[in-house]
Amino acid sequence: MRKRFEYKTVEVKSKSVWSTEVPTKEIDEVLNQLGQDGWELVAVKVISSMGTSLSSMYTFKREL
DSSP states (O other), X not given: OOOOEEEEEEEEEOSOTTOOOOOHHHHHHHHHHHXXXXXXXXXXXXXXXXXXXXXXXXXXXXXO
């Protein structure tokens, strides 16, 4: 029987267009909670415009 997965995408928006601050503590908390729930991080995509990061998309999967 082949494995089946479900997927989840989480978006983390930048605090403002002019800010380079990343809420790393909050991101760590979310990543750790998802890991405890069986989710595995498989991809991260940074969304940017004209060299400024607007948000990051985190994609997770877990086996059904």
